[in-house]
Structure formats: C-alpha cells, structure tokens
Amino acid sequence: MASRFVQYIRGDQNAPGERKLVQKLDFFILTFCCLMYFLNYLDRTNLNNAYVSGMKEELKFHGNQLNQINTVFTVGYTIGQVPCNIALYYIKPRYFFPGCMVIWAGLTMATAGARSPGGIMAIRFFQAIFEASTFVGTHYILGSWYTEKELGKRSGIFTASGLAGTMIGGFIQTGIHSSMDGLSGLSGWRWLFIIDGIITLTVAVYGFFLFPDTPRNTKAPYLSAEEKALAISRVPEVSERTPISWSFLRHCFSTWYWYFFVVLWIIAGETESFSSNALLALYMKAHRGKKYTVTQLNNYPTGVPAVGIVSTLFWATLTDFMGGKRYLVGYWIGITGVVTSALILAYPNNTSVHFGAYYWAGSVYACQATFFAWANDVLRYEEDSLRAVVIASMNMGSNAVNAWWSILFYGANFAPQFTRGMWAMIAVSIAMAVWTALLVWMHVRSERKREVTNAATYDAGKEKDFAGTGEKEAGDGGFDEKV
Structure with missing residues (x-):
C-alpha cells in the first residue's frame, strides 16, 4: 500500500516520454491556471475585506447592500458561465483567458474609484462576466489534457489556489x-x-505567451511533435459536433449527465454558504459581546479557507488514489453541514463553538475539486462540447440559485446568529447525501450499459473477421482440389 501511494504521488506514466510531458503540463498549465484562480478569488473576496476595513463607513453602506452587490456579481457570473466555455471551443485559451483577465483587472482597479455602493454594484456585474471564464474553463482544460488517474490531484491543486486567494486576501x-x-x-x-x-x-x-491551449490545437514551443502526439493519444478520441446547433442542444438535454451534475452542484454550492458568504467575518462584525479590531476582522476568518485548502488536497488525493471514488466527499459534506449547523443552533451564545463550527465548515470546499473531477471522469468518453457545456452549466445553476439564496438565508442583517440559514444548511446537507447516492447509481448503470455495448461491438467485429477468414480458407481449399 505504501509503495503504491508513493507511485501515485510520483505519477504512474508508462509511455516513453510521458512523465516528462506531464511535468511540462503541470508547470505551464497549473502555474497559469492557479495564479489566474488565485487572483480571481483575491479580486472577488477582497470586497468583503474592504467592507470590514473602512469601505462600509466611507461609502455609507446600510442594510443588505453588501449582499445585494454580491447577488449582482452572482448574476453576472451566472450569465457568463456557458458562453465562456463555448467561447473556448472557438477561441484559443491562450487568447481568451488573458483577454478576460485584462478586462477584469481594469474593472478591479476601477473599484478603487467608486463613490457609492451603486457604483461598485455596476462594476462587479461586468467584472463577474469575465471572471466566469476561470473556474469552469480551467476544469474543461484539465479534462482535455490529464488522464482519469491524474485529474483529481490537479483539480485539487487548482481549487486550493483559489482558497489561498481567499485566505491571503485578509493578510x-x-x-x-x-x-x-x-x-x-x-x-x-x-x-x-x-x-x-x-x-x-x-x-x-504570462498566459498569452506560454499557455498551451488544448492537445489538438497546441502550438506551444516547449512541446515537441512527439509530445504533442502523445498528449492526443492520452485522452479518448470522441466524435464531435458544434455546440451552437439545435441538434447539439437536443442531445445535451436528452442525457442524464446534464441534469444530475447540475443539480449536484446546485446543492453543493449551497453547502458552501457559510464560507462563500463570509459568515465568520459578519458574525465577528456584529458580535454583541466583543468589539474586534480591523486586523482581527481580516485575519481570523482566514482559518476557514486554510481548512478548505487542507481538505481539498486531502480529498482530491485520496479519491484519486482510491480509483476515483469522488462520491465519498458528498457524504462528508452531508455530515459536516448537519453537525456544524446543529452546534451553532444549540450554542447560540458560545463564541468558541461558533468559531470551531465555521472553521470545520470550511472543509466542504473539497467538493469543488472532486465534483468537477467527477464530471470530467464520467464525461471522458463523451463529446468535448458536451463536457464543456455540462461543466459550465453546473456552475451556472449553482450561481443562479445562490443569487437569491444568500439574501434569503444569509443576509448581513441576520448576523450574528443566522438561525434561518442554519436550518437551510441542515436541509441541503441531507439532500447532498441523498443526491450523491442517486448519481452513483446512475453512473454505475451507465457504465454497465457501456460495457455491454463495447462487448457487443467487439464480438461483432470478431465474427466479421472470422467470416472473412473462413471465406478465404474455403476459396483456398477449392483451388487446391482443382489443381
């Protein structure tokens, strides 16, 4: 077991030159994507850091205006999901990703000149549309380059980089x-x-000059012709059709993949509500018995993404090592959501319990890496365009629900208790465990059908070859008799 784990960590590439290829991909793909996602989250979550560091008072925020701005951001982010992933089908990633980054960087700097909450709201809407390219786009790219045994670990590293942005933003x-x-x-x-x-x-x-695009259209100067051919051979060859057509849409909505994975991520997105809505920071800001300093308000909540980073890397590595059992994280999330919410409800005035529960709740971030790796695994033998749309739709569905969910259950005016949100978390956590079990059942059922189809195709091919050989042998026999 120990030697098998060491082999997994080092990588088990067997083809000549494969280890060197994967090392190059890790360096150029992961460094850019992780930096991009780190900055994506840094730009995004620093609004909460700014809010508790003087922006609220200087711009005269009141009521739920912070939540309203986050909701508008979510709406823009939702709108951008599918178009961004479809754009990757037509525009090379090394042009598309950096282009989006330039635009959202400009909008981030424009936030520094905001004079009212309404100004920030307008900026954040358009910023969200371009930031939408990062998360789902990267998962699509990772699924295009890496094998099933490599994907979880890379998805975990990528997701951890975003959490690092959340954590470091406070410091x-x-x-x-x-x-x-x-x-x-x-x-x-x-x-x-x-x-x-x-x-x-x-x-x-950096991304404009060195990002390698996808295996079939890469022109990266650091990849040899042999490495490009090897990269193509490492992923299944599938049929393809344009994602902008009625036939594709009918095909997309006739499969179970779209429905099951979209609902999975809608539920999973709401199990992250404690962290994504910065509840610990809002709890501290509204604490009835203690006044926290600006430094404490920025630094103490960084423990939540720190737990998320550890949990993400742990579960991504473990599920890879166990042969892709990503569903285990769904059950972990169910347990975590129910227990942490129950603790906060049971001890409403205990600060230590609240801190401990919010830190523990940070572990549900593990679902980001594992669930998108799960979708990539299941859709590996489907069209790239279908995989791209399903992955984008997952995040789109989650954000569409989160746009109103956060206001309904986790508005800043509910601080410090968030009682309504605690009951909502218990409900979605139970739903998470149930839906995970249903998705596992559908996946196993689908794989059995695929195996039967492949076996039938293989047998038909053997019969055809045998029939052809038999005809030849009969002809040869007739010739011998004639002679």
Missing part, C-alpha cells in the same frame, strides 16, 4: 491598511483593488 488587506492607508489621499481599501489589478495584468501576459 494583504491588513498589510495595506497598516502601511498605505491615507497614502496619496486614498484609503487602504482603495489601494487594495489597485494593487490586485496590477498583479492580474502581469499574469495575463
């Missing part, structure tokens, strides 16, 4: 607030958005 805001607040007449939270945008632009340039 960056703390540093900027203490050293740059008031510099050139700008508040520290404004400098935060300016610096984020500048960093994003540099990563976009």
Whole structure:
C-alpha cells in the first residue's frame, strides 16, 4: 500500500516520454491556471475585506447592500458561465483567458474609484462576466489534457489556489491598511483593488505567451511533435459536433449527465454558504459581546479557507488514489453541514463553538475539486462540447440559485446568529447525501450499459473477421482440389 501511494504521488506514466510531458503540463498549465484562480478569488473576496476595513463607513453602506452587490456579481457570473466555455471551443485559451483577465483587472482597479455602493454594484456585474471564464474553463482544460488517474490531484491543486486567494486576501488587506492607508489621499481599501489589478495584468501576459491551449490545437514551443502526439493519444478520441446547433442542444438535454451534475452542484454550492458568504467575518462584525479590531476582522476568518485548502488536497488525493471514488466527499459534506449547523443552533451564545463550527465548515470546499473531477471522469468518453457545456452549466445553476439564496438565508442583517440559514444548511446537507447516492447509481448503470455495448461491438467485429477468414480458407481449399 505504501509503495503504491508513493507511485501515485510520483505519477504512474508508462509511455516513453510521458512523465516528462506531464511535468511540462503541470508547470505551464497549473502555474497559469492557479495564479489566474488565485487572483480571481483575491479580486472577488477582497470586497468583503474592504467592507470590514473602512469601505462600509466611507461609502455609507446600510442594510443588505453588501449582499445585494454580491447577488449582482452572482448574476453576472451566472450569465457568463456557458458562453465562456463555448467561447473556448472557438477561441484559443491562450487568447481568451488573458483577454478576460485584462478586462477584469481594469474593472478591479476601477473599484478603487467608486463613490457609492451603486457604483461598485455596476462594476462587479461586468467584472463577474469575465471572471466566469476561470473556474469552469480551467476544469474543461484539465479534462482535455490529464488522464482519469491524474485529474483529481490537479483539480485539487487548482481549487486550493483559489482558497489561498481567499485566505491571503485578509493578510494583504491588513498589510495595506497598516502601511498605505491615507497614502496619496486614498484609503487602504482603495489601494487594495489597485494593487490586485496590477498583479492580474502581469499574469495575463504570462498566459498569452506560454499557455498551451488544448492537445489538438497546441502550438506551444516547449512541446515537441512527439509530445504533442502523445498528449492526443492520452485522452479518448470522441466524435464531435458544434455546440451552437439545435441538434447539439437536443442531445445535451436528452442525457442524464446534464441534469444530475447540475443539480449536484446546485446543492453543493449551497453547502458552501457559510464560507462563500463570509459568515465568520459578519458574525465577528456584529458580535454583541466583543468589539474586534480591523486586523482581527481580516485575519481570523482566514482559518476557514486554510481548512478548505487542507481538505481539498486531502480529498482530491485520496479519491484519486482510491480509483476515483469522488462520491465519498458528498457524504462528508452531508455530515459536516448537519453537525456544524446543529452546534451553532444549540450554542447560540458560545463564541468558541461558533468559531470551531465555521472553521470545520470550511472543509466542504473539497467538493469543488472532486465534483468537477467527477464530471470530467464520467464525461471522458463523451463529446468535448458536451463536457464543456455540462461543466459550465453546473456552475451556472449553482450561481443562479445562490443569487437569491444568500439574501434569503444569509443576509448581513441576520448576523450574528443566522438561525434561518442554519436550518437551510441542515436541509441541503441531507439532500447532498441523498443526491450523491442517486448519481452513483446512475453512473454505475451507465457504465454497465457501456460495457455491454463495447462487448457487443467487439464480438461483432470478431465474427466479421472470422467470416472473412473462413471465406478465404474455403476459396483456398477449392483451388487446391482443382489443381
């Protein structure tokens, strides 16, 4: 077992040159995608950091305006999901990803000049449309290059980079607030958005020159002709059709993949509500018995994504090692959501219990890597265009629900208890376990049908070959008798 695990960590590529190819892919694909996602989350979550670091008072936020801005962002993000992944089918990723980054970097810096919550709301809507390319687009790219045994670990590393952006954002805001607040007449939270945008632009340039696109259209100078051919041979060859056609849409909505994975991620997205809505920071800000400093408000919640990073890498690696049993994470999420919510409801005035529950709830972030790797695994033998649309639709469906879910159950005005949200979390956590079991059943059923079809095709091919050989032998026999 130990030697098998070491082999897994090192990689079990067997074809000549395959290990070297995967190392190159890891360096150029993962470095760019992880940096892109890190900055994506940094730009996105720093709104919450800015909110508790002076933006609320300076721009005179009131009521649920922060949640409304996040909802508008979610709407833009939802709108951008499927179009962005379809765009990757027509536009090379090394042009599309950096182009989106340049636009959202400019919008991030524009946030520094906002004078009202309404101005930020307008900026965030358009920023979200272009940031929508990152998450689902990267999962589509990872599924295009990596095998089933390699995918979970890479998806985990990618997802962890986004959580790192969430975690580090608090420390960056703390540093900027203490050293740059008031510099050139700008508040520290404004400098935060300016610096984020500048960093994003540099990563976009890196991606433009070195991102390898997909195996069938790559022109990366660091890949030899043999490595390009090997990359194509590592993934199944599937039939293809354009994603913009009625026949494709009918095909997409006639499969079980779209419905089951979209519902899976809708439920999973709401099990992340404690973290995605920054409930710990809002709990601290509205705490009735203690006043937290700006440094504490920014630093203490970083423990949530830290737990998420550890959990993501653990489950992504474990499910890879266990042969792709991604469904195990669904059951873990079910347990976590029920227990943490019950603890908060049972001990409404215990600060330690609340902190512990919110930190533990950060472990549900593991579903991001494992569930999208699961979708890539199941759709590996389907068309690339179908895989791209299903992956994008998963995130689109989740964000469409989250646009109103967060206001209904986790509005800032519900702090510090969020009682309604706790009961909602218990409900979706139970639904998560049930739906995971149903999806496993559908997957097993589908695989059995595929095996039967493949076996029938193989037998038919053997019979055809045998018939052809028999005719030849009979002809040969007749010739001998004639002679």
